[in-house]
Amino acid sequence: MTYLLALDQGTSSSRSIVFDQAGRVVAMAQREFRQIYPQPGWVEHDPRDLWTTQLETAREALAKAGLKASDIRAVGITNQRETTVVWNRTTGEPVYNAIVWQDRRAEATCVALRERGLTDTVLQKTGLRIDAYFSGTKLQWILDHVPGARAQAEAGELAFGTVDSWLIWQLTGGAAHVTDHSNAARTMLFNVHTQRWDDELLAAMTIPAAMMPTALPSSAHFGEVRPEWLGAPLVIGGVAGDQQSALFGQACFQAGMAKNTYGTGCFMLMHNGERFQTSQNGLITTLAAQPSGNQSFAGPPQERLHPLGGSGEARVGGKPLYAFEGSVFIGGAVVQWLRDGLRAIQSSSEVQALAESVPDAGGVVLVPAFTGLGAPYWQPDSRGSITGLTRGSTIAHIARAALESIAFQSAALLDAMSRDAVASGGVPVNELRVDGGACVNDLLMQIQADLLGIPVVRPAVIETTALGAAYLAGLHTGVYAGLDELSKQWRAERVFHPTLSREHAAEKMAKWEHAVRQTTAA
Secondary structure, three states: OOOEEEEOOOOOEEEEEEEEEOEEEEEEEEOOOOHHHHHHHOEEEEEHHHHHHHHHHHHHHHHOOOHHHHHEEEEEEEEEEOOEEEEEEEOEOOOOEOOOOOOOOOHHHHHHHHHHHOOOHHHHHHOOOOOOHHHHHEEEEEEEEHHOHHHHHHHEEEEEEEHHHHHHHOOOOOOOEEEEHHHHOOOOEEEEOOOOEOOHHHHOOOOHHHHEEEEEOEEOOOOOHHHHHHHOOOEEEEEEEEEHHHHHHHOOOOOEEEEEEOOOOOOEEEEEEEOOOOOOOOOOOEEEEOOOOOOOOOOOOOOOOOOOOOOEOOOOOOOOOOEEEEEEOOOOOOOHHHHOOOOOOOHHHHHHHHHHOOOOOOOEEOOOOEEEOOOOOEEOOOOOOEEEEOOOHHHHHHHHHHHHHHHHHHHHHHHHHHHHHOOOOOOOOEEEEEEEEHHOOOHHHHHHHHHHOOEEEEOOOOOOHHHHHHHHHEEEOOOOOOHHHHHOOEEEEEEOOOOOOOHHHHHHHHHHHHHHHHHHEE
């Protein structure tokens, strides 16, 4: 039996999952870590926590599976994207906490970039909007605000990385300073056409090129885990940002296929194939997880064809593959708010029963703009609101409205994707594949299907984020022959069919959009 180990470093926890060759979960371990909120709008992690919890879960997963490191064919890594880490190349110590993707401190810098007329340049080169969500301005903030950091960076003493790069640096004992194209595409510094770090964008954000990791295709040789960490040297053969990894794990390999991940936020991606297209409806364009240039993956892994030293180079692995993406900043986090903020429930698993205790939300609409609104609205200054309250409103109505808010935001994303697809001569998405922790909520999935008017399909393995990383590592090391084999492995566990009339669904969406307008006006 062949096994693959996936390291899944998320926003609130680190997980490790052992998969067998058929893509089945053999064992899993998970540990939460501390969230740091220095002031409103700021979110940080201690990079050491990310590393230690990830290593602990890897060891625990192997122990649960009854396996040794030598039983593992390869390691895949998937990670929270945009989160920014800077560390000293000599000591390996971070110079500041990791600035998390949710963090808004760099908004003033983004305003300055827009005022300098760089909006279209960034869009055309990276597919992204200028926003504090992405890594570039977070990195600039660290260089500008941490004493001595800029001088050290200009002297070549500091390394930048998203979380994947930080973990690989640790796993390889500092031997590899690398990232993959899908993570690089989230920095606002990477040209998605040339698949290289862009000198103009680096200069615009005053970032020394020497800080940047080598960027590789998502299925490639990223280095070897030092034997002291897990008990044997292991090839790191696959890396992808969590949402691109989930798209891959859902076997969405063809243009027009879409998935939505219901986690802390919600992230919907639609594969666009080799066509770069900018959205007219508030979406961003990103690189999909990209296997090596040889789509059949025949022959030996090309392990020695690129450097691992982190000179800011990129190794092109064939034609770029693109995807439309819409990001909902507050998805499952609204349930955490019900639990921790309102104390309406004691555990997140209770929300479905509470919401089902009423037939509908009773006219209540909750817009969870706790950290602004993401796609397709892009209103960073919006704040949350609850409208439609009456004397008859109860906490159950608010709980149902909270679940509906996740589905409403996702429906707005899919509508934007379909409009962009039709405008370019394509066809609307005809089914939505779902994953992430909240997709186990049957009520939420049914609400989602009712609003969308298309089937919502939950796979047999919902750990698709980690599965995508495992698949990428397996492709690199010859465990799988190619994408066709992976497509055949994908299985549906349940299909949620729409039961609501399109007229009623449109009425509900209109009420949602009205509530959003009230929020943004405030």
